[in-house]
Amino acid sequence: xxxxxxxxxxxxxxxxxxxxxxxxxxxxxxxxxxxxxxxxxxxxxxxxxxxxxxxxxxxxxxxxxxxxxxxxxxxxxxxxxxxxxxxxxxxxxxxxxxxxxxxxxxxxxxxxxxxxxxxxxxxxxxxxxxxxxxxxxxxxxxxxxxxxxxxxxxxxxxxxxxxxxxxxxxxxxxxxxxxxxxxxxxxxxxxxxxxxxxxxxxxxxxxxxxxxxxxxxxxxxxxxxxxxxxxxxxxxxxxxxxxxxxxxxxxxxxxxxxxxxxxxxxxxxxxxxxxxxxxxxxxxxxxxxxxxxxxxxxxxxxxxx
Numbered sequence: 001x002x003x004x005x006x007x008x009x010x011x012x013x014x015x016x017x018x019x020x021x022x023x024x025x026x027x028x029x030x031x032x033x034x035x036x037x038x039x040x041x042x043x044x045x046x047x048x049x050x051x052x053x054x055x056x057x058x059x060x061x062x063x064x065x066x067x068x069x070x071x072x073x074x075x076x077x078x079x080x081x082x083x084x085x086x087x088x089x090x091x092x093x094x095x096x097x098x099x100x101x102x103x104x105x106x107x108x109x110x111x112x113x114x115x116x117x118x119x120x121x122x123x124x125x126x127x128x129x130x131x132x133x134x135x136x137x138x139x140x141x142x143x144x145x146x147x148x149x150x151x152x153x154x155x156x157x158x159x160x161x162x163x164x165x166x167x168x169x170x171x172x173x174x175x176x177x178x179x180x181x182x183x184x185x186x187x188x189x190x191x192x193x194x195x196x197x198x199x200x201x202x203x204x205x206x207x208x209x210x211x212x213x214x215x216x217x218x219x220x221x222x223x224x225x226x227x228x229x230x231x232x233x234x235x236x237x238x239x240x241x242x243x244x245x246x247x248x249x250x251x252x253x254x255x256x257x258x259x260x261x262x263x264x265x266x267x268x269x270x271x272x273x274x275x276x277x278x279x280x281x282x283x284x285x286x287x288x289x290x291x292x293x294x295x296x297x298x299x300x301x302x303x304x305x
Contacts (some may be wrong), residue, residue, distance in 0.1 A: 009039035010046055010173065011226045019045055024216055025209050025256045026270045029060045034216045038197070042226035045197045047219045050171050055129060058217055063130070064271050085242070085300060086191070087117040093159055093187060099123040101158040101183060103149050104166035107136040114160075127152050149176055157185040164193040168218045174233050177303070181236045184305055190236070192301040196243065198223040199297035201250050211252030212297050224299060231303065239302040245287035246297030251279040 007016050016037025024030050035048040051058055090098065098121045102111050105126035115121045125143040126133070137144040145152060149170075161180050170176050180190050195212040196202075202210050212221060222230070224241050231238045252270050259273065270276060287296045 007037060007048065009037075009042065009044050009226075010171070010220050011044050011222070011230050012039060012042050014039050014041040016040075016046060016048075020206055020210075020213075022209050022213065022215050024058070026211075026214065026252055027060055027063070029058050030054075030216065032216070036213060036215075039226070042229055043198055043223045044226040045202075045213070045221040047216060049216070050219060051216055052171065059129065061132065062269055062272075064269070083113050083117050085244075086114055089189060089191060089302060090114070090118040090120075090160070093189065095159055095187065096120065097122045098159040099156065099185075100125070100160040100162065102126050102142075102162040102164070103180070104128055104164070104169070105137070105142075105162065106130065107133045108140050108142045108144075110162060110164060111142055112140060123156075125156075125158075149179055152179075154183065156183070157188070158183055159185050159188040161188065161190045163190060167192055167194050168214075168221055171219055173220055173222075174230055177230070177234045177236060181234065181303075181305065186305060188304070189239070190303040192299075192303065193244075194227075194299055194301065195221050195246065195249065196223060196295060196297050196299050197221045198225070198295055199246065200294070201246065201253060201297050205253040205257070209253060209256045211249035211256070212246065214252075222299070224295070227299070227301060236303045236305065239304050240300075242300040243291050243296045244298045244300050245284045245291065247280040247282075247284035247287060248276075249297050250283035250287075251276050254279060 008014065009016055016039055019036045019038040021033055021035050023033055036045050037048055038045050098118065100111060100114060100121055105111060106128055108126055111124045125145065126137050127145045127147055127149055129148060131146055134144045134146060161184055163180060167173050167176060184190060202212055228238060255270050255273050255275060
């Protein structure tokens with residue numbers, strides 16, 4: 001079910017201006033058209049038609065975080081690269097044993113990676129809307145809670161809370177940040193990974209299809225400026241923003257540009273395309289090289305109390 005937003009930026013409440021109109025070119029879970037607006041003040045992108053009651057349809061069973069199909073190899077390489085960043089963050093937490101909550105963690109692959117990076121991690125829990133991920137996650141030793149973060153309740157506090165590629169999937173990011181803050185131990189950190197709307201690929205593919213939209217699953221896409229504005233509305237402290245590679249966005253954008261007819265006919269997810277992995281490797285190298293001097297399309301953000 002589509003709900004029309006009020007057209008105001010969810011961060012600064014400025015009326016949005018039309019940025020693009022597009023479809024779900026990655027999974028073809030729906031053939032509806034969606035409008036993305038951009039805030040003229042903070043440059044945040046946000047979807048006009050919010051699908052609050054249609055989550056099970058727009059996240060199909062072959063969604064990448066639920067599935068072990070093609071394309072997983074590149075995500076394993078990406079996680080191996082990210083593990084060095086996680087390891088440096090975990091070292092700063094002074095605790096004998098660490099508990100980690102992964103919001104939207106699917107089958108637990110990131111938690112598996114984190115446990116390899118730091119042997120102090122004992123308790124690990126996943127919150128996700130996909131029932132199919134529960135069995136695999138529990139087999140790996142993770143506690144699995146089938147829920148949205150909005151409905152999740154617990155008395156437990158966590159040293160690390162992961163919001164990796166999830167904050168852009170919700171309609172009220174400030175509410176989610178505050179909810180995560182309430183679950184955080186006093187010396188803990190929240191680690192966020194989210195797209196950056198102020199990026200080269202967003203500008204290049206705006207009139208075609210920018211993969212960072214992940215339409216219609218990404219509802220709010222920040223800039224570093226707008227994220228800082230949002231955190232000022234919360235009770236949390238912004239520790240760091242680091243730009244990182246956004247190779248999948250480049251790959252999805254480019255594949256859609258040249259393979260749109262094939263996507264319509266076969267409805268196969270772009271992540272399963274034979275060129276997805278090699279393109280992602282090339283664009284990862286490109287983004288890592290230029291991240292020293294320019295903003296890329298993914299941000300790592302660290303928060304604390």
